[in-house]
Amino acid sequence: MKFTCTAALTGLASLFCTQMAAADDIDVGVLLPFSGVYAALGNEIEAGFTLGLETFGSDLDVEIVLHREDTEVTPATGLTRARRLILQDDVDVMVGIVSSGVLGAIRDIVHGAEVPLIVANAGNDEATGADCSPYITRVSFSNSQVNRPMGTWMADQGIGTVYTLAPDYAAGRQMIDAFTAAYTAAGGTVVGSDFTPFQQTQDFGPYIAQAQASGAEALYVFYAGGEAISFVNQYDSFGAAEGLPLYGSGFLTSQLYVNAEGESADGIVTALHYVPTIDSPENAAFVEAFQAANDRLPSEFAVQGYDAARALIEALSTGANDRESIATALRQVSFTGPRGLLSIDPVTNNLIQPIYVYETVTGTDGMTQTVLAELPAEADPANGCAMPSVVSN
């Protein structure tokens, strides 16, 4: 396998760029945020994807041409860029999407144009629920999947009341809804909830003060990227940790930026589908290779990119070579990767994977993660998904 690209790739990937591609190439659209609050996430997914192509693609007798587009964190931009990849670049498959809002915006063109999309982050529940499509396969997580287990787990720990906060967009709403449903079903009470303007909130102080005033036993939040760093630092400087311990979905304390949060993150308990301290041979090999290539530990975003590449290579290895056959093959991939055994739920095309509850602690070499519980893999409910079949041309 050889890589080429149609737009300048950064870092390691640029080593693989050549000028022109042969006629029977596989054209892959890479749709990620390279600017905006999730830019670091986009770069990290790309680093994992590049490593995955190198690691798993060496025996593949096909040239992969990457077409790279910046979605920003803006649904309208994501839609324009997806249209370009589908209609102008005529890609065979697309990979990426970080924001649930962007995934919601491009869902109809992906489904309508019958172009397979490997979702490498965006957790939008609808994309593997009521808006599911045989062309949308998720190798990341769903918003429900990483929050539902924490609702049950926190109630089981005897935490009786919680206040919730999240950014006001699809992912924030879905994550808090999933947490709240599981937490209240297990006997907990959500005493208050608020949503902060997405990409516009610099000062979380008033929201944290409101959570403190609610008298809740704990605070549960979703924040990611730059917003997570600001939130955790401000929560700490408010002295909120004293009476209001912080919990959340694990993007809050992602390996990608937990060292920018520093000791402000110490003691925060969250849940996620991947932490770099998972003790398995597959993870050890991945951590070593990612560190060698990037000089840092990998995060969940890196593993999502890495597994997206592996899923693509596995699909292409079956001989799939056009939109329809790639879509069909992607739905059947299954492998044991750095985060454990992964398989695609044929009912929804969502990933089935274990979830890890972890505490962020201060280590000898920066912040690190102690796994408190590995919760068994379970499929999300179908959430209204009536999976249409792949259309044969």
Ligand code: PHB
């Ligand atoms: C999302 O919008 O679905 C999203 C974004 C960033 C994350 C997780 C989910 O870290």
